[in-house]
Amino acid sequence: MxxxxxxxxxxxxxxxxxxxxxxxxxxxxxxxxxxxxxxxxxxxxxxxxxxxxxxxxxxxxxxxxxxxxxxxxxxxxxxxxxxxxxxxxxxxxxxxxxxxxxxxxxxxxxxxxxxxxxxxxGEVQESDLARITLGDGSVVWAGTIVASGFDSLVADRANRMSWPKGRMRYNLAMLVELSQVKPLRHRIELDDETVQVDATLVAVGNGRSYGGGMQICPKADRTDGLLDVTVVEHGRRSRLVRLFPRVYKGTHVELPDVQTYRSRTVRLQCEGIPAYADGDRVGPLPVTIEAVPAALHILSHAPA
Missing domain, CATH: 3.40.50.10330 (Probable inorganic polyphosphate/atp-NAD kinase; domain 1)
Known part of the structure; x- marks a missing residue:
């Protein structure tokens, strides 16, 4: 609207x-x-x-x-x-x-x-937001992606690095984490099912992209009152290397080791893994993420 x-x-x-x-x-x-x-x-x-x-x-x-x-x-x-x-x-x-x-x-x-x-x-559009509730009860709002697993570990490493600058720092952090990638046992509680999976990463999207255009949740709709969940199952490192170029077009969701879900509320659990939202560290899992319809008014010419 x-x-x-x-x-x-x-x-x-x-x-x-x-x-x-x-x-x-x-x-x-x-x-x-x-x-x-x-x-x-x-x-x-x-x-x-x-x-x-x-x-x-x-x-x-x-x-x-x-x-x-x-x-x-x-x-x-x-x-x-x-x-x-x-x-x-x-x-x-x-x-x-x-x-x-x-x-x-x-x-x-x-x-x-x-x-x-x-x-x-002055053209105002309504948009959903993702409301993240941490274990201590604190709340963080997110507009695009809530990430856990490989991508949050990459972000953690990149934030600790002082060199290089810009996107190259993220790319270098990705290479380091790729060399030691391991299965991460996630428990994902959705509206109507619970998924337990050895995953490389789990991304929950109110929007479609993170990391400068990586369409990790390519079909996410910020006005439908739902969150899109992309789960990349753990596999060989070579398969992960082939997957990432496809993320920029959103075609990775067609691969057999990528599963997608849609849910109004998502609870993520994984021992020792942090959650990131909109590129910033939120806190350790578990977290509960809820789609809140029309929580944001934004000045935009783009159709809602």
Whole structure:
């Protein structure tokens, strides 16, 4: 469902470190364009992720017409924590390396002026979000993919590496983890069945892609009230190497060792494995993930 909203004042959350420093440049261009469009702008730059989230939440509670986020998927995740179920729409100014949220919501990438125009135009779409509940009861919202297994171990390793920069760091971490891949015993509780499987990875999608366009859940629909689950069963390392190029087109789901499911609620259990959401570490399994319909309002020209 699409509605029109008058956008007169916007809080702009800027991550100056996004995209190897591109965030600040993109933020300045977007802010200038919004002001050209006669939108009043309040800029927010947090000292860390928690501070940024608090500032974003304060802006929403203070009555801004929209929250715009300048950065990559991690920055947008901060905005989601503040905007989820608030009714205040979020706008995206992509400035990261992956930009999977922008890809999912049809926001122009590499053109902060065009992205700012989408915000100023005020076309609001509704989208589901995935609500993750950890073992301690805390809640994290996710817009794209919740990952566990090989891919979360790769992300963990990449986050510990200081070199190389950008996507090459992720690729190197993948090669290291690939050399020591092992079966991970997952218990997956769905609405109507429980699956126990030795898996390489399990991905739960509100959206389709992660890692800069890897369509791990290619048929996910962010408006259907359901989560898509992709399970890659453990097999020979050579089979895994052949699988990953196919993920960019989403054709890996046609392989016999890849299983897919659809469920409103998913509970994941696997000893010693962390969950990642939108590229950031959430916490250790087990976690419960639930599709929450229309939890997000987003400024977008893309059809819902």
């Amino acid at each position: 699409s509605t029109q909203k008058a956008i007169e004042k916007v809080a702009v959350l800027i991550n100056p470190l996004a995209g190897n420093g591109n965030g600040l440049t993109a933020g300045h261009k977007a802010v200038a364009r919004l002001r050209e469009r006669e939108v009043a702008v309040t800029e927010i730059i947090g000292t860390d992720a928690d501070h940024a989230r608090k500032l974003a939440l304060r802006a929403i509670e203070g009555g801004t017409d929209a929250l715009a986020v300048v950065g990559g998927d991690g920055s947008i995740s901060i905005g989601l924590q503040a905007a989820a179920q608030s009714g205040v729409p979020i706008g995206l100014i992509p400035a990261g390396t992956g930009n999977d949220h922008a890809r999912e919501f049809g926001t122009p990438v590499g053109d902060p002026v065009a992205a700012a125009d989408v915000i100023a135009d």
